[in-house]
């Protein structure tokens with residue numbers, strides 16, 4: 001018998017191991033379109049008991065998808081932009097017809113002009129070695145940018161693969177495109193599975209659209225150094241912005257510390273005395289301000305969902321209108337004063353200094 005694959009997550013269907021990907025009880029095997037038990041439970045109960053797909057398996061599937069595809073749509077989460085561009089992933093897509101869909105734009109305050117965001121994204125992509133690539137800002141949550149995205153996908157040939165790191169919304173973007181391309185009536189009941197937890201899509205799954213276009217979902221590339229991957233899934237859900245971004249403004253001078261308990265601390269070593277630090281994260285995260293004397297307490301303040309035992313600190317020079325972006329957590333932006341900072345982060349967490357995403361530009 002031919003192998004069959006779950007339409008929601010792409011896992012190979014099997015009926016022997018209920019605790020493994022692709023399980024479908026024997027009595028449900030005789031359906032045309034098939035959904036594994038894990039996808040069924042994610043869709044109906046929001047439960048993902050099996051955890052994420054392993055990084056190595058995901059990489060193997062992405063490679064196979066690349067070989068199959070005529071072009072690639074790289075999906076990036078605007079709120080965690082730098083994490084979305086790991087060099088290994090960029091190496092895999094180099095040489096392919098490429099466009100970039102920058103997702104979750106709904107989380108950016110409305111007063112920020114979309115054109116300004118687009119030029120920020122283009123200059124960052126330029127910096128990461130992707131100059132001149134077609135960029136579309138989208139929101140799979142509210143449909144923003146999808147007509148433009150659908151138009152530009154056609155330039156990528158007949159077999160287009162959606163790729164990106166875990167949890168950026170690849171399956172959500174594909175699901176919305178399928179609604180547009182296939183339409184309500186003819187649309188198959190089963191759709192790419194979406195969940196708030198990273199590592200949901202297991203393997204490549206393909207969808208045929210009218211006109212001979214085939215669109216494919218792929219598992220997320222597992223990035224290194226993302227703080228939301230270091231903590232319990234419950235805390236990760238609070239860290240990752242879902243409905244809104246929250247901002248916290250602090251006048252910060254030498255000797256002050258702003259911190260998120262158990263996750264990071266930003267210590268001011270020097271400033272010109274009138275500076276402001278603005279922290280941006282998901283709304284489930286609380287920032288606090290204290291003094292350097294309290295630093296050890298701030299870091300060790302118990303956060304049972306963030307079992308961080310090893311810390312590292314780095315010296316950072318942050319100019320006005322620059323962001324210190326911490327992978328999988330958020331960013332701190334400097335206003336009015338250059339800052340010399342010492343940032344305390346979990347060992348292995350990555351960070352970037354960049355021109356500010358939000359607010360007045362230089």
Ligand SMILES: Nc1nc2c(ncn2[C@@H]2O[C@H](COP(=O)(O)OP(=O)(O)OP(=O)(O)O)[C@@H](O)[C@H]2O)c(=O)[nH]1
Nearest residue numbers: 140141167168169170171172195196199200201220
């Ligand atoms: N606010 C907001 N949330 C989004 C958007 N797109 C996706 N999400 C949420 O992001 C989370 C991940 O979405 P998925 O589509 O499963 O992401 P993925 O990239 O396919 O994830 P993996 O399969 O794990 O690699 C879900 O909670 C989605 O609801 C968006 O445009 N805006």
Ligand SMILES: [Mg+2]
Nearest residue numbers: 170171200201
């Ligand atoms: Mg997915």
